[in-house]
Each structure stands twice: as C-alpha cells, then as structure tokens.
Amino acid sequence: MKEKKWDVIVIGSGPGGLACAAMLVKSGKRVLVLEKNDHVGGKPVTVERGGYRYELGPKLQVPMRDPAFRTLFRELGMEDRLGQVLLDAATLCYRPDGSGEFRVQVAPQTGDDPTPLFDLWDLDDSERERAIAAMAEMVSLDGDALDELDEVSMKDYLATLDVPWGLYSYMAMHANASLAEPIDRVAASEQLRIIQEIAASGGGGYYLGGFGRVLADVAAWLRANGAEILTRQRVGEILVSDGRVRGVATAGSDFHAPVVVSSAGIQPTVLKLVGERHFDQGFVERLRALEPGGGWATVRYFLDRPVLETGMALAYSDQSWWDLARARAVDDGEIPDEVTLFLTVPAVFDPTMAPAGKQCVIAGTLCSPDPLSKTIEPLYRRVDAMFERVFPAAWHAVERKECDGPLEVSDGTRDSVLPGQGGECVGLGQVVGQCGRLKPDPELPVDGLFLAGCDAGAPSMGTHQATGSGMKVAGLVERWFDHAYAT
Numbered sequence: 267m268k269e270k271k272w273d274v275i276v277i278g279s280g281p282g283g284l285a286c287a288a289m290l291v292k293s294g295k296r297v298l299v300l301e302k303n304d305h306v307g308g309k310p311v312t313v314e315r316g317g318y319r320y321e322l323g324p325k326l327q328v329p330m331r332d333p334a335f336r337t338l339f340r341e342l343g344m345e346d347r348l349g350q351v352l353l354d355a356a357t358l359c360y361r362p363d364g365s366g367e368f369r370v371q372v373a374p375q376t377g378d379d380p381t382p383l384f385d386l387w388d389l390d391d392s393e394r395e396r397a398i399a400a401m402a403e404m405v406s407l408d409g410d411a412l413d414e415l416d417e418v419s420m421k422d423y424l425a426t427l428d429v430p431w432g433l434y435s436y437m438a439m440h441a442n443a444s445l446a447e448p449i450d451r452v453a454a455s456e457q458l459r460i461i462q463e464i465a466a467s468g469g470g471g472y473y474l475g476g477f478g479r480v481l482a483d484v485a486a487w488l489r490a491n492g493a494e495i496l497t498r499q500r501v502g503e504i505l506v507s508d509g510r511v512r513g514v515a516t517a518g519s520d521f522h523a524p525v526v527v528s529s530a531g532i533q534p535t536v537l538k539l540v541g542e543r544h545f546d547q548g549f550v551e552r553l554r555a556l557e558p559g560g561g562w563a564t565v566r567y568f569l570d571r572p573v574l575e576t577g578m579a580l581a582y583s584d585q586s587w588w589d590l591a592r593a594r595a596v597d598d599g600e601i602p603d604e605v606t607l608f609l610t611v612p613a614v615f616d617p618t619m620a621p622a623g624k625q626c627v628i629a630g631t632l633c634s635p636d637p638l639s640k641t642i643e644p645l646y647r648r649v650d651a652m653f654e655r656v657f658p659a660a661w662h663a664v665e666r667k668e669c670d671g672p673l674e675v676s677d678g679t680r681d682s683v684l685p686g687q688g689g690e691c692v693g694l695g696q697v698v699g700q701c702g703r704l705k706p707d708p709e710l711p712v713d714g715l716f717l718a719g720c721d722a723g724a725p726s727m728g729t730h731q732a733t734g735s736g737m738k739v740a741g742l743v744e745r746w747f748d749h750a751y752a753t
C-alpha cells in the first residue's frame with residue numbers, strides 16, 4: 267500500500283498538540299496526530315462515571331473571559347460552539363495564624379471590588395490603602411517590566427512593595443493553586459502575568475460539558491478538515507538522521523514527515539524519543555536541570571445532595587500554603603495538619619454534569635510531581651480532614667470518593683524520564699530563571715523538530731498556556747516550511 271504523505275506529525279492530542287495541529291491544517295498542511303491514549307484531549311479529559319461527568323485534570327479556565335481556547339475557536343470559525351460558562355462567585359475561606367476558626371467570604375467575580383478579600387484578611391484602613399497601592403502596581407507592569415522579573419521570585423518581588431500580611435499570604439496560596447509552585451521559587455513574571463489576566467478578564471471559567479468536550483470539538487474539526495488522528499499510538503522514537511527529523515516510529519509502524527511537533531514534554535522528547543546522542547552535551551545538561559512543576563493530589567467527593575453553592579471554593583491558612591521550606595519538609599515526610607484546598611463543582615456551572623439531586627466536588631492540593639512519592643497518600647487524608655473541617659455539611663453528605671495524583675497523571679500523559687518527574691500538572695516549573703525569556707525554545711536543535719504545549723512557547727496558566735503555545739508554534743512551523751521551500 268502506498269504510504270500517505272504528511273507535512274507534519276504531531277505527537278500528543280492535549281491542548282498544545284491539538285491547537286498546533288488545527289492551525290496547521292487551517293493553513294493547508296497535511297497533519298497526522300498520534301496519541302498514546304484511547305481518547306484525545308491530554309490532561310483535559312472529562313469522564314462519565316456513575317451518572318456524573320467530571321474532569322480528571324484541569325477544571326477552571328483562567329483567564330475567564332478571553333482564554334486562548336476562545337482565540338482558537340474563533341480561528342477555526344466555531345466560536346459559537348465554545349460554550350463558556352463564567353464563574354459568578356467564589357467561596358473563600360481563610361484562617362490567619364492566631365485564629366482557631368476559618369473566616370468565610372463569598373466573593374462575586376463579576377466586578378473588581380476587593381472589599382470581600384480585604385474583609386477576609388481583616389485589613390484595617392491603612393492596610394487597605396497599602397494593599398490597593400500594591401495591587402495597582404502589580405497590574406500596571408508592562409511587558410518589559412515583567413520580562414525583568416524572570417529571575418526574581420514572587421516572594422522577593424513582594425518584598426519590594428509594602429504589602430500587608432493578608433495579601434502576602436493570599437499570593438503564597440495563589441502561587442500554589444494557580445502555578446503549582448512555592449512563592450519563593452515561582453518567577454514573579456509568570457505569577458504577575460496570571461494576576462494581570464485575572465484582573466483584566468476574570469478569574470475562572472468552565473465549559474458546558476467540561477474541558478474534555480472543548481478538546482473533542484477541536485479534534486472533530488481536525489478530522490472534518492482532513493487531518494488524521496490515531497489514538498492508541500504511542501510514539502516510541504522520533505526518527506532523526508543527519509541532524510534532520512524524518513518521522514516517528516510506533517510499535518507497529520513508521521510514519522514519515524519533514525516536521526515533527528512533540529507535546530510529550532521536553533525531557534521525554536529529547537532524552538527518550540530522540541536520544542541524547544543527537545544533541546550537544548551542554549544542551550542536554552541544561553535540559554536535565556529544568557525543574558518539573560508541582561503535582562496535584564485530587565480527591566473527588568460524590569454527595570447525596572447539592573451542598574456547595576459556588577462553582578469554586580478555596581480554603582487556606584497561613585500554615586497551609588507551601589514555600590520551599592514547607593515543600594521540602596513534606597518531601598522529608600512531615601505532612602502538615604492543614605493543606606490548601608482548591609475546590610470546583612462542575613454541576614454549579616453545568617447542571618447536566620451530575621445526576622439530579624446529587625453533587626460532585628473536586629478537591630485538590632499541591633503535591634510532589636514524583637509518581638512514586640510516598641507523600642501522596644497522607645496528603646489525600648489531609649484533604650479529607652480539611653474538607654470535613656471547613657465544609658462539614660458537604661462532608662456529611664459524602665456517599666463515596668475517589669483519589670488520584672501524580673502516578674495517574676504520569677500514566678495518562680507524560681512519561682517519567684528523570685527521577686521525581688512525570689506527574690506535574692502543568693509541565694515545566696514556572697520557576698526563577700527557567701521561564702519567560704529563559705524558557706526553552708520551542709524549536710529544538712534538530713532540523714524540523716518542535717515542541718508545543720506547556721514546556722515551550724507561551725507563558726501563563728495551564729490550558730491557556732498550552733493552547734497559546736500550540737498556536738504560536740504553528741506559526742514557527744509555517745516559517746520553517748517557507749524557509750525550506752525558499753532554499
């Protein structure tokens with residue numbers, strides 16, 4: 267049989283891979299997508315179990331009103347299908363040191379009034395003024411000023427502003443919840459970009475039918491427009507000779523194309539799929555030193571009645587968020603009594619996500635990205651304890667629960683090729699000196715080989731970052747073809 271001809275092979279069908287594939291198909295390229303799982307979507311998968319539908323991976327879209335998925339759907343001429351649902355209010359629970367109780371505020375997400383947050387932190391008038399001045403400074407930094415902060419931690423940046431403790435503690439929690447990083451390791455440039463997006467476009471959206479439905483729509487568009495997507499096709503090798511990409515090999519077949527875009531992660535792509543021997547030793551050493559982002563320990567609670575009224579809830583204390591010292595203590599087996607809880611409730615956004623009269627609450631907390639970490643099981647129990655303590659009515663309505671963490675994330679998406687890595691929820695760590703302008707180049711030093719997704723190509727949060735990267739990398743691939751045909 268005559269072999270089909272492809273211009274580009276995309277490895278992986280997560281947001282990065284599919285966004286890149288779609289933009290390339292739109293510009294007339296013949297694209298093959300190979301996915302090792304039996305479904306498309308990467309981490310954003312929405313499962314259907316026991317009458318419920320819910321996410322195993324991402325569950326809240328930041329920014330709320332203008333995410334990269336909207337840009338992508340507009341580019342593909344199907345913006346009306348995006349089915350975005352905006353968060354109208356969030357429940358915020360905070361226990362400052364010295365207080366036995368958690369304070370609770372329900373904060374509307376539609377305006378920009380910080381009063382509910384200031385009340386939560388119990389700021390006096392002068393602290394409110396200082397908080398407003400610091401927040402105004404953070405959202406007014408332009409792109410160049412942000413670039414200057416690629417090598418500054420958020421903790422060090424905040425030290426240059428006169429921030430009241432309540433705001434600092436909130437930012438430390440936000441670094442964990444939004445970037446899966448400690449505040450003294452996360453690059454200020456990355457966290458501030460997300461803060462600016464939230465300030466401009468709101469802090470949490472969802473999609474009718476869940477995140478998985480959005481990716482399934484992109485895959486359907488691709489198939490309808492001539493791309494081929496093959497699932498259960500694990501790429502075992504990227505074929506390279508004479509410094510150029512030739513295609514990829516799966517267990518059963520070889521597929522050939524002059525360009526390969528990998529969303530399998532930079533370290534798995536270079537160390538496992540291509541092989542170190544094709545790269546300069548200095549490049550390989552820098553790549554080995556790139557840190558994984560944090561993992562996420564998730565517990566899903568299935569309730570016999572609807573209890574939570576907002577689509578998102580946060581519970582944290584001055585003791586619950588992790589800086590580097592606390593993260594290391596956990597690695598050494600010292601599991602803290604309090605953990606930060608990030609909760610979402612899909613059925614508040616889309617009532618069809620749960621059977622009538624029931625509710626699924628997805629709770630999670632930061633954890634090690636190491637699929638083999640022994641600290642994940644104890645963290646599930648701390649999630650239970652916090653959930654019971656802060657949301658007792660919901661706890662008493664629990665019929666059953668399920669847990670998953672970095673092991674399942676790595677099995678489902680990213681291979682672990684270096685010790686302690688594989689179960690990261692975002693991708694590479696968005697840490698000091700390794701992101702922004704210092705993030706790896708999406709064009710790898712093998713002719714025709716590109717990365718798309720969270721490891722290269724765009725800043726910001728999770729799916730927004732990966733989708734933005736995919737679209738940008740499609741542009742780089744176009745340029746590669748322009749150059750290849752011109753010479």
Ligand SMILES: Cc1cc2nc3c(=O)[nH]c(=O)nc-3n(C[C@H](O)[C@H](O)[C@H](O)COP(=O)(O)OP(=O)(O)OC[C@H]3O[C@@H](n4cnc5c(N)ncnc54)[C@H](O)[C@@H]3O)c2cc1C
Binds near residue numbers: 325530678
């Ligand atoms: C628990 C959890 C919670 C999260 N919460 C949020 C959130 O609330 N908001 C948000 O925006 N983001 C969130 N994220 C992050 C978000 O899901 C990721 O940032 C995003 O999915 C990364 O996209 P990607 O395309 O880079 O990679 P992925 O989504 O990981 O996709 C990569 C794809 O490549 C495939 N693949 C890998 N190796 C091979 C191979 N050798 N051959 C073939 N296929 C291969 C994988 O199977 C996968 O389908 C969360 C993630 C997790 C795990």
